[in-house]
Each structure stands twice: as structure tokens, then as C-alpha cells.
Amino acid sequence: MDGEHIDLQSPRGRKQVPIGAGPMTVGRNFTNLIVVEDDMASRFHCVIEKIPEGFRVRDLDSRNGTKVNGQAIKAKLISAGDMVQIGKTTLTLVVPAAKGSKPPSKPARPAPAPVPVAEPEPVEEEFDFIADEVVEDAGPDEIPLEDLEDAVSSAPEIYDDAPIETDDVEAFADDVQVPLGDYEQALLRLADSLPNKPFDADDITLVNARGTVAHAGRGMQQPGKKKSESVGETVGLWRLILLICFRSRASDIHVEPRNEDTQVRCRVDGTMVDVVVMPKDVGVKLTSLVKILSDIDIAQRNTIQEGHFTSKVPEAGQMRRVDYRVSFAPAMFGQKLVVRIFDTASAPLHLEQLKLPEWMHDEVRRAIEGDSGMILVCGPTGSGKTTTLYSLLRDIDAGERNVLTIEDPIEVQLERITQIPVKDDQGNTFSALLRSVLRQDPDAIMVGEIRDAETAHIAMQAAMTGHLVFSTVHARDTVGTVFRLLDLGVEPYLVAQGLHIVIAQRLVRQLCPFCKKGVRVTQQQLDRMGPAGQGATKIFEKAGCARCLRTGFAGRVGVYELLSISEKLRDVLMKTPNINDIQNAVAGTKFVKLSQSGYQLVAKGVASFEEIDRAVG
Numbered sequence: 001m002d003g004e005h006i007d008l009q010s011p012r013g014r015k016q017v018p019i020g021a022g023p024m025t026v027g028r029n030f031t032n033l034i035v036v037e038d039d040m041a042s043r044f045h046c047v048i049e050k051i052p053e054g055f056r057v058r059d060l061d062s063r064n065g066t067k068v069n070g071q072a073i074k075a076k077l078i079s080a081g082d083m084v085q086i087g088k089t090t091l092t093l094v095v096p097a098a099k100g101s102k103p104p105s106k107p108a109r110p111a112p113a114p115v116p117v118a119e120p121e122p123v124e125e126e127f128d129f130i131a132d133e134v135v136e137d138a139g140p141d142e143i144p145l146e147d148l149e150d151a152v153s154s155a156p157e158i159y160d161d162a163p164i165e166t167d168d169v170e171a172f173a174d175d176v177q178v179p180l181g182d183y184e185q186a187l188l189r190l191a192d193s194l195p196n197k198p199f200d201a202d203d204i205t206l207v208n209a210r211g212t213v214a215h216a217g218r219g220m221q222q223p224g225k226k227k228s229e230s231v232g233e234t235v236g237l238w239r240l241i242l243l244i245c246f247r248s249r250a251s252d253i254h255v256e257p258r259n260e261d262t263q264v265r266c267r268v269d270g271t272m273v274d275v276v277v278m279p280k281d282v283g284v285k286l287t288s289l290v291k292i293l294s295d296i297d298i299a300q301r302n303t304i305q306e307g308h309f310t311s312k313v314p315e316a317g318q319m320r321r322v323d324y325r326v327s328f329a330p331a332m333f334g335q336k337l338v339v340r341i342f343d344t345a346s347a348p349l350h351l352e353q354l355k356l357p358e359w360m361h362d363e364v365r366r367a368i369e370g371d372s373g374m375i376l377v378c379g380p381t382g383s384g385k386t387t388t389l390y391s392l393l394r395d396i397d398a399g400e401r402n403v404l405t406i407e408d409p410i411e412v413q414l415e416r417i418t419q420i421p422v423k424d425d426q427g428n429t430f431s432a433l434l435r436s437v438l439r440q441d442p443d444a445i446m447v448g449e450i451r452d453a454e455t456a457h458i459a460m461q462a463a464m465t466g467h468l469v470f471s472t473v474h475a476r477d478t479v480g481t482v483f484r485l486l487d488l489g490v491e492p493y494l495v496a497q498g499l500h501i502v503i504a505q506r507l508v509r510q511l512c513p514f515c516k517k518g519v520r521v522t523q524q525q526l527d528r529m530g531p532a533g534q535g536a537t538k539i540f541e542k543a544g545c546a547r548c549l550r551t552g553f554a555g556r557v558g559v560y561e562l563l564s565i566s567e568k569l570r571d572v573l574m575k576t577p578n579i580n581d582i583q584n585a586v587a588g589t590k591f592v593k594l595s596q597s598g599y600q601l602v603a604k605g606v607a608s609f610e611e612i613d614r615a616v617g
Contacts, residue, residue, distance in 0.1 A: 002096060006048065010089040012037055023049035024085075026091065027060075029188060040064045040087025046089070047082070053077055055093060057084050060471035062193055063200075064362050066194035070321060183278040184233075187240040190275065193546040200313050207310040209295035215239075217312070223383060232448040232592055234285045237278075242395050244310060248549060249346045255290075257334035268405035269509045269556050270382065273549050280334075287328070287337050294326045302330050320345060323412075342412055351395050357597075359590050360562045363501060368392050371443070372499030376450075378475040378484075383506050384558060385472040386411060389446055392470060393417060401443035406433045408448050421517040422448070430455045438462060453489040460490055463498035477594055478502040479582050482573065495563070496573035504561040504594055506615040509553035509605050515545035516552070518606070525609055532599035540605045557606060559616065561594040 004019040017024070017034055026034040027045040034046065040060040049056055059066040059077040068076050068083040078084070080095040084317025092337045179479070205217035215235050239262060245253060250266040250273075262283025264275045291298045294307030305328040308383070312319040325340040339410065348354050351364060359445075369374050377385045390412055396403055398416035408422035408430070418440075419435055429453040430447060437445055438458075449472050463469040475481040481502045485495050518538045527534045565573075569585040598612035 004095050007092040007094050008034065008036075008037065008089065010038060013245055016094075016572070019048075019050070019384060021050070023047045025200055027062075029185070034091070036086055036089050037089040038089045040403050041089065042192070043188050046084070048078075048093075054079060060189075060196075062086075063197070072437055075133075077155070078489040090300070100141055115178060134180075167343070177488065183276045183282070184237060184240070186242065187237070190549075191243050191247060193238060194311070194549075195547055196245065196247045199246075201236065201243040202238045204241075204242055205312040205319070206235070207312060208292060208293045211308055211310075214293055234282075234289050236597065238286060238289055240556075241275065245341055246313065246343075248273075249555060250340055251335075253339040253341070255283060255287060255337040255339075259333055262286075267593060268549060268551065269553050271505060271509070271551060271553070273551060284334070287335060287477040290326060290337060291328075296326070296328070303334055304329055305335075315345070325409075325411075344412065347367055348391050349394055350391055352557060354391055354560075355594075356560055356562075357556075360503075360560060361563050363562060364392070364503070365395075367501050368395060368468070370468060370500070372463060372466050372468060374469045374471070374498050375500055376471055376481055376502045377505065378400050378473045378478065378481045378502060379505050380474065382507070383505055385505065386448070388503065388505060388558075389470050389472065390414065393444070394447060396468075402441055403446075404437050404440060404442045405432050405446040406430060406448055407446070421570045431458060434458045434462070438467075439615065442467060445470070450485075450488070456485055456488045456490050457494070460485070460498040463500070464494065469498075475504070477504045478561050479579060482563075482577075482582065484546075492574055492576070496570040499565050499573075502563040504563075506559045506594065506598070507556045508559050508598060508601065508611050508615045509551075509607055509613075510540055510555045510557050510606055511540050512545060512548035512552055512554040514554075515543040516540045528598040529602065529609075530596060532596055532603050536603045539602055539609055541608050553611075557601065558603065559594060559598045559612070561592065561597060563591065564589075584615075 001253050006016050006017045006019065006024070009016060021031075025044055025047050026032055026036055026041075027043050028036060028038070028041045029043040029389050032044065033274045034048075040387070042060070042064070044060050045062045046057055046059050046066045046385065049058070051364045054073060055064065055078050057068060057073070057078055064087065065072050067073065067080060069083055072440060078093055080093055082093050084091040084093075109340055120241040121371050186582065200218075202218045205213060206215040208214045209529070228606060237288050242252060247268060248266065250268045251270075252267040254263075254265040254267070254272070256263045257280065261280050262278050264278065264283075265272050266275050267273075277387070281418050286392055288298050290296075290309070291307070293309040296305045296307045305326075307326045309324050310325065311322050311324070313322065314320070320545070321344040322345075325342070328335045328341070329338075329339045330336075348438050351368075353359065354361075356364065363377075367373065377388050379385050393403060393405070404414075404418045404420065406420050406422060410421050412420065420428075420431065420437070422428055422430055430449070430451060434445070434455060435446060435458060445459075445462060445467055447455065447469065450459060476483045480501070481504070482495065485499070486492065517616075518540050521533070521536050521539045527537065529536070544550040544552045547555045563586065566585070566589070572581050575581075595612070598607065598616045599609075602606040602612055
């Protein structure tokens with residue numbers, strides 16, 4: 001080959017690839033310009049590109065790294081004769097002298113004999129199933145299993161956890177353009193750009209609603225099962241979307257059919273983020289797969305449908321389970337799919353993990369160790385109230401206590417705790433179930449939500465008669481919760497005697513540590529921050545990089561306000577209190593308003609000033 005080209009040498013042979021004008025991606029995936037059939041290569045491993053200074057190779061955050069002339073690199077200029085090494089594969093840059101290139105920096109090696117490059121065979125897109133055929137062929141107990149890629153590498157997996165400079169990440173996101181319409185490549189690049197990579201898409205095992213392994217991940221392949229080189233496209237596509245959710249801590253997946261295509265979005269840290277746009281027929285096959293996993297009738301497309309399925313992923317030598325709740329709703333261009341993700345790995349499991357201030361932690365610890373009283377958590381929808389209650393329940397010794405919950409719906413299964421679902425159509429309302437539960441000899445009761453006067457009255461009476469009661473209320477803050485109970489018609493003496501502590505909370509987005517930028521704090525901001533802003537000269541704002549999906553945020557943290565019902569406050573509640581009476585009663589105590597707790601995070605550089613204003617108000 002006379003022109004500039006890459007000489008590729010691998011255990012499977014040698015070939016030459018001409019260098020074009022655009023960047024040349026290298027990896028195992030067939031969409032790369034240079035496909036490397038090496039088990040040590042990632043799907044998208046590195047990119048070789050022309051720049052004004054010459055040629056540059058950049059590692060795309062691969063698992064096993066990229067080497068140039070034997071040295072591991074993230075990004076490096078290369079010249080003629082330099083060797084890029086990926087596992088047992090070597091890519092040598094060849095620039096003929098006629099092109100005016102610089103001579104090699106090391107002794108030249110004999111040029112390899114030209115080898116004809118075989119024309120690539122056309123690739124036909126095949127989906128792993130057609131919905132109607134699956135329903136016809138599937139047996140009553142299982143659905144067809146998909147073969148997986150061979151895992152033949154004898155070397156242990158090496159995951160590169162070294163931090164990447166923000167500029168490198170942004171350069172990768174900006175310079176390497178994804179061809180329009182190549183939805184699979186877009187998903188792969190998005191997954192590769194995100195941190196947290198303990199496993200790959202092929203490691204995700206899909207379990208259907210009946211508990212049967214529907215698509216086994218790498219490491220869970222059935223003995224004797226013949227393996228193929230790739231899984232079906234639809235299953236692989238869904239695994240990629242789930243992988244992005246794992247790496248970005250997404251809580252929901254939205255698959256939205258439109259007039260000519262299908263939009264996939266995820267809710268990350270409470271904000272909707274665009275993931276990919278795919279052809280409409282691919283979206284239909286994707287939703288059909290989810291229906292089959294969830295044991296939902298795929299023939300029905302104009303009704304509301306609900307179901308669930310599970311996935312298992314490797315973690316520390318064990319398989320971690322993640323539950324998904326599925327909801328289909330008829331829309332103008334087809335059924336919209338929303339998948340709610342219940343991943344305990346990304347949520348606090350115990351009181352210590354809630355990251356409460358020390359004095360709040362001690363107050364809550366004393367309350368849950370008591371035998372009676374009501375613990376209320378308040379806040380708007382999506383503020384993490386149920387997660388907080390689950391964390392408190394896990395710290396109760398369910399071996400010595402009889403713990404029951406009444407929930408609508410049951411979101412997470414708790415060990416050694418009896419969980420009862422609310423079913424209004426069968427007469428099993430919160431109030432009816434609460435009456436029944438009180439005859440089940442409970443020590444602790446969790447009522448998912450206090451919605452009406454009857455439930456509030458029964459729960460407060462239970463708290464006064466030797467039961468520890470947990471519940472949630474939709475209220476703005478702790479003081480507002482007290483007035484909400486009184487507004488529901490609960491007698492003041494019941495509120496004063498039964499209520500123990502009230503926790504108000506919000507979830508605020510943490511600034512991405514890789515791209516947040518510091519700005520000078522203004523006097524107006526200092527005035528609003530009050531004591532939390534004393535001594536502060538700089539605060540931080542969001543910026544946006546590939547690691548945070550350009551949102552500027554990475555993860556969420558709780559902001560809390562705690563009201564403990566003291567004897568002085570009980571005396572006030574026995575009368576007809578107003579806000580000033582309650583504020584005077586808590587004056588001089590450790591009570592800290594929700595906004596002040598938020599501004600403390602601003603002063604520490606954890607959250608932005610605007611984010612606290614948005615979440616707390």
C-alpha cells in the first residue's frame with residue numbers, strides 16, 4: 001500500500017488499513033474503522049487521528065489500557081514507525097517518505113510485505129427475535145435464552161481506575177463525532193465516557209418476572225450451552241441502556257415513541273437527560289423485549305400495563321440484584337415505557353449512610369431505639385422520604401421486634417419485616433390495614449403515607465399506646481408538618497403526646513468534582529447564607545463534562561431539618577399554636593432551618609447556591 005496506512009499485526013494475521021481524513025476508532029465493536037479481534041481490547045479502545053502537529057493516539061478509557069512503544073498512555077503524538085499496542089495486537093503507523101513525513105524516531109524496521117485487504121462482507125442487521133415469534137415459540141416456564149460472547153481471556157480483567165484529566169474527557173466528547181443515526185455506537189461511546197466500570201454490558205444477567213434467567217450474563221452461562229460470538233441486537237441494546245444507568249446512577253428510564261423515531265431518556269440525579277434517538281422499529285422491538293421480561297401481553301398496545309423484572313450484576317465476587325418496575329401508558333405515537341430502577345447500591349441502607357449532622361444522628365438514634373412515639377419524615381414527592389424510612393427500619397432489631405409496614409406500593413423488600421401492600425379496590429386502605437395491623441402484636445409500624453384524617457388519628461393513637469410508628473407527610477418543613485396534622489383534625493393533645501421527632505428533607509444535586517468551577521461569592525449571597533457563609537470568599541458553580549453527562553452534577557445528597565418535640569414545645573402544642581409560638585419554643589435549641597443546612601453545603605463546595613435555592617426555596 002503506497003499511501004499513509006496502519007499496519008495491523010495480530011495473532012489472527014496481518015492487514016493494512018488506509019488512513020482517511022477523519023478519526024479512526026479502534027476496538028472490538030464492528031462499527032469501528034479498525035476492528036481488533038483481541039480479547040484484551042475494549043469495544044471502543046482508542047482513536048488514531050490527524051491533527052495539525054501530525055498524528056495522535058488517544059485511549060478511550062479502555063479497561064486494559066493502550067501502549068505506545070511499550071509505555072501506557074492516555075494521549076500521545078506518534079510518528080512513522082511508532083507502534084500502538086493493544087493486548088497482543090500491534091498497530092504500526094506507516095507514512096511513506098514521498099508524503100514528506102518525518103523519519104522514524106527509532107531504527108527503521110523492514111517494511112512488511114503488502115497483504116491484500118479483503119473486502120468486508122456486508123453486515124445485515126438482525127434482531128434477536130420478532131415479538132410474535134417469541135410468543136408462539138416460548139414455553140410456559142421459560143423464554144428463549146440468548147447466547148453470549150465467548151469469555152476466553154485467561155488473563156484477569158484489569159479496570160483502569162486512574163483519574164482522567166477534565167480536558168482529556170472533554171476532548172474525547174468534542175473531537176470524536178458519532179455518525180448521525182448510529183444509535184448503538186452512540187450508546188457505546190456514552191457508556192465508555194462514564195466512570196464506575198466494575199462490569200460491562202455483557203456481564204448483565206436479565207431475569208424475567210417469574211424468576212427465570214432469560215438472558216444469562218458472562219459468568220452465568222449455563223453449563224453445556226453452546227456459546228456464540230454475539231448476543232442479539234435488541235438484548236445487547238437493552239443491556240447497554242442498563243449499563244449507562246448503572247454508571248450514571250439513573251433512577252428511571254423513559255422510552256418515548258415519536259412520529260418517526262423513538263427517544264430514550266434517563267432521570268439522573270432528579271433531572272431528565274437525553275440518551276439516544278433510535279429508529280421507531282427498533283424502539284418497538286425494545287419495548288417488546290421489556291414486555292416479555294415483565295410477563296406482559298405484547299399484543300395489547302392501547303392500555304395501561306404494569307410489571308417488573310430483575311437484573312443481576314457481578315460485585316465483589318457475588319451477584320448483586322437490581323429490581324425494575326415497568327409501566328406502559330398509551331400515547332399518541334405508541335406506548336410510552338417508564339422503568340423505575342430500585343438499586344440499593346446507589347441508595348443509603350442505614351442511618352449512618354444518610355449523612356445527618358452528628359446531633360441529628362444522635363436524636364434519630366434515640367428515637368428509633370424507643371418503644372413508642374411517632375417519627376415523621378416530610379418533603380415533596382421525590383425527596384427521598386421512603387428511602388429514609390427504609391434506612392431507619394433496617395436499624396431496628398427485627399429479630400427481637402415485630403415490625404410491619406403498610407405501603408403503596410412496596411418498593412423494596414426488607415428482610416425479616418412483614419410488608420403489606422395497599423389495595424384500595426379491595427378495601428385494603430391505609431386506615432383499614434392500620435386497624436388490622438394493630439391486632440398483629442406489632443412493636444414498630446411503618447405507614448407509607450398519612451393522607452387523611454382517619455389514618456392520622458389511628459397512627460397517632462398507636463404512637464401513644466406503646467407502638468413505634470414511622471410515616472411520611474407531604475409538608476414543606478417540620479413546622480408545617482405540625483400544622484398539617486392539626487389541619488387533618490388530629491387533636492392537639494394527641495400531636496403533643498404522640499409526636500416524637502419530625503424530619504424535613506430535600507435531595508440536592510452535588511457538583512461534579514471533575515468540572516466544578518470556583519467563583520467569588522457576592523455580598524448578597526453572603527447575606528442570604530447567614531452564619532453558614534461566615535468566612536467564605538469563594539463558592540462553586542456547575543460547568544459540565546463527559547463524566548457528568550454535561551449536567552455539571554454527580555450524585556445527590558440530603559439536606560435535613562429536624563424538630564424534636566421537647567417538653568416546652570409540648571406545652572405550646574397543647575394550646576392553639578401559631579408559627580411564632582413554635583419558633584419561640586425552639587429558640588435556643590440546636591434547631592437549624594432547611595435553608596441553612598443547604599447553605600452549609602454551599603460553603604463546603606458540595607452544592608451550588610442556585611441548587612439550594614431550587615431545592616429548598
